[in-house]
Amino acid sequence: MIHIGVDASSWENERGFGRFTRNLIPALAARDTGFRYTLLFDQPPTRPVPEGVGVVIAGSDQSMSEASSGTAARGGADLLTMGRAAKRLNCDLFFYPAVYSWFPLPARRPTVVCFHDTIPERFPDLIFPRRRNFRLWQVKCWLAKMRATRVMTISQASAADLTRILRIPSNRIDIITEGAEPIFRPAVDAAHLARARSKYGLPQDAPLLVYLGGFNRHKNVLRLIDAMQAILADVPQTRLAIVGRNTGARFWDNVEDLKSSAAADVARSASIVFTGEIGDEDLAALLNTADALVFPSLWEGFGLPALEAMSCGTPVLSSDRGSLPEVVGNGGLYFDPLSSEALAAQAIRLLTEPGLRDTLSGNALAQAAHFGWDKGAELTERSFLHALQRKGQE
Template identity: 30%
Template sequence: MIAAIDGRLANRTERVGVGRYCAEVLRALPEAAPDLALRVYLDAPPRGDFPLTPARAEFRVLPPARGWTQRRLGPALRGDRPDVFYTPTLQMPLGCGCPVVATVHDVASTRFPEHFTPAQRLTAWLRLRQALLTAAHLVCDSGSARDDLLGLCRLSPERASVAFAGCAPEFTAPPAPGEAATVRERLRLPERYVLYVGRIQPRKNLPRLIAAFDALLARRPELPHHLLIAGGDGWLPESSHAAARAAAQAPRIRFAGHVPDDALPGLMRGADALALVSLWEGFGLPVLEAMSLGVPVVTSNYSSLPEVAGNAALLVDPLDTDAIADALETVLTDGARREECVRLGHAQAALFSWTATAESIARALRNAARRA
């Protein structure tokens, strides 16, 4: 069975969010589904760090073009006639000539339209509408995302399944000798810090996290911590930057920009806590990775995040700045609670794997091809 895959996001210089998801799924698929012949479509030759080699997949490099999905990928799929096509996003050609399986990471633009630009809302609506009308099956990152599809989009239950994301080996392996010092020098890290990882965009709720950090240091001025925000600007980042500039503790709030994949485990391992208090997440990969590394987590009690964190993190109302500050104070000052978070976090993170993710996606691909 030939499974065609849009692998472009795994071939980017900076992999964030869905790019990291795409790379890990591609890395896991050959072992998880040896019966599938993988044919990966790209708009540039595979980079040296691409997760698959020619020994494990066939590559089709199509010339770059504006509207590549429709102008290049669609005609190629119709000509090549694979048994099934998988896209790790909702971006798909209007006609593929084969059944389509897509991953839905969230429907945040439907739930929180005010946090997206008009162009983003329109694009997201068009892609979601096309997926609902034409995809044979939709794979969701979480039960929360699937519930939204069924409820908000009135999708039939049999057309959607859940495949949780996983944790890459570098987040489960022990640190390399000298890793802490190397990463600290490379990224010029402060000695003690609370860490946020992710793009800077409204739904990440950074102004409230910054306000909570400010409030925490006002009540506990002896704490030496900085707030380290690791991630590049996404869309509408201005409010987050403005909140940091206006904070009383502005000198101790740092925007570190995008952190390369090879430095991310060391950056996380050096944190005293990870804080991800998003208004909405399709999964929340940094929560899982931090728990796997033994870093206590403060996260939201909304959307998918309770599914990922289980009972291993401090869950807070992301709209309640005082609650966020209280949780940060607990994980930074209560040794017994920190130890409990670390112990439970290791156990919770062990429940997730990219192999299981790839197996679930492969099952959806086989079923879609057989029903065609």
């Protein structure tokens, strides 16, 4: 059996890297292909770990998410603690599901590091609260890419960026994919869908747009809120549900700016709902009852919320940047994310053009079928084997 050690310090993150890790590892563990896995946690996990997967607790003073919030940075002592614990695993290969939580491994051992995107390099002023945070990020990424045996990423768009921006040769990069969890599927229980709307104060018959994701500035949610003025002028009953952590905790965001903008006029104030984080069951129901997911991001490495929406048969009003055209395909309509007018025009078109949403819904389901965690796990194993083969050739 090939023993793979895994950095699991992002396991507790609600979405993003946490969801990626929590979905990929079970898919890997379910494959009977000669691999076994041990997860290395900084602190004891509160979320379930797949059966048959080993668990080791390094015992860091702070979790990775806490240590990397706001203007903070992960402490050197915690990095050493994780590195020493990883060395003691004595695995054949060590896997970092996100360069975000990378730490140096004090051992000559093959490693695979997943660089999800180059958003921090594209938009440092939107991602980091201080220049120092960006410099620390650059140092970490440089060390990670230099020490990685193979580099993994999650889309063709990201792979091109890794070569163009981070100067990682394309022959060192392996591309995998993501998938939506099974709960994200078309729903037919009208009462269940109605309850989801009622729970969040959304009228049953109102046209509904949903935003799902984080509130870092590159997510461009402020432009979506700005676009609501024009959307409401043409389709006055429209509601916008903004779903995600809005407490301002963990990462540098502009939640307060978003709330202020939403409250700036009476029409938007009555039409925009901040739901906060919600569970997957309610989230799937909300996506099923929505006319569209709106994804105004300036750049994405993959765009999992878009895939989750399309898996429910919900079209995506999508930015035309980064990986989103690759993921959304013909399952939505596109706009320039720098233009509130372009966003509003596509939303109005989807909400008013007869038959358009039904056509896009069918396209969305067909496009979503091209993705899946099983496929992602198969491609991940290939990346591991590439790294091990390279080690054998040294």
